[in-house]
Amino acid sequence: MTAQDDDREVDLSDDGGLDILPDQTRDDTDAGWGERRPTVSEDDRRLLEDRPPHWE
Numbered sequence: 001m002t003a004q005d006d007d008r009e010v011d012l013s014d015d016g017g018l019d020i021l022p023d024q025t026r027d028d029t030d031a032g033w034g035e036r037r038p039t040v041s042e043d044d045r046r047l048l049e050d051r052p053p054h055w056e
Helices: 040-049
Strands: none
Touching: none
């Protein structure tokens, strides 16, 4: 006779095992939207170009 599912122990500890659901889906990334991730220098350049005039 086998144990019922209600009687079976399930180990829920996080020991680096199999991921059932990922933390982030591909749709949540730039690649999922067909965009490339900007480098730090590209992002800095864009922010500097968008600086308000009163910051000078």
